[in-house]
Structure formats: C-alpha cells, structure tokens
Amino acid sequence: MPYKFDEREVQLEANDTDVNIKLPNGQVISIQFRIESPSIDVILPFAGYVTNWIDDMNPAREGTDNTLIADQIVISLPPNVLEQD
Numbered sequence: 684m685p686y687k688f689d690e691r692e693v694q695l696e697a698n699d700t701d702v703n704i705k706l707p708n709g710q711v712i713s714i715q716f717r718i719e720s721p722s723i724d725v726i727l728p729f730a731g732y733v734t735n736w737i738d739d740m741n742p743a744r745e746g747t748d749n750t751l752i753a754d755q756i757v758i759s760l761p762p763n764v765l766e767q768d
Contacts, residue, residue, distance in 0.1 A: 697765045721760035730754045 702714045715724040734750045
C-alpha cells in the first residue's frame with residue numbers, strides 16, 4: 684500500500700504573510716511569503732542540512748556540492764505570482 688501524506692492547503696492573498704508550522708516537539712518553522720521582492724522565506728528553529736533538488740529528486744547542480752547548512756532559506760519567485768486569478 685502506498686504511503687499517504689497528510690496535506691494542508693493555504694490560500695495566500697497578495698500581502699506579506701507568515702505561516703507557522705508547529706512541530707511535535709513545540710519548535711516552529713516559519714514560512715514567510717513576501718511581496719516587495721516576491722519570495723518564500725523558510726525560517727528554521729535550528730541550523731539544518733539543506734539540499735537543492737529538481738525534477739524527481741535529482742541534485743540541482745551536477746558535480747558540485749548541493750548540500751549546505753542553513754537556518755534560513757530564501758526562494759525567489761517570479762513577479763507573476765502576485766497576479767490574481
């Protein structure tokens with residue numbers, strides 16, 4: 684039987700928003716949607732290993748080290764994410 688993940692969907696408006704995920708141990712991971720320079724910022728309560736992946740879990744940069752230690756990750760988004768459907 685395939686593993687089934689729980690899934691939650693959060694609909695964001697075109698304004699700065701923080702979504703906080705409380706882990707079972709009480710620590711919080713904050714996912715911040717920013718519109719001035721569109722991005723998703725992920726703030727971890729600890730420094731952890733961050734690995735860059737693309738299509739089907741392949742390393743993002745072949746032949747280079749794609750694992751870093753970080754407690755904040757910033758993902759730039761294209762400007763069209765602010766357009767309303």
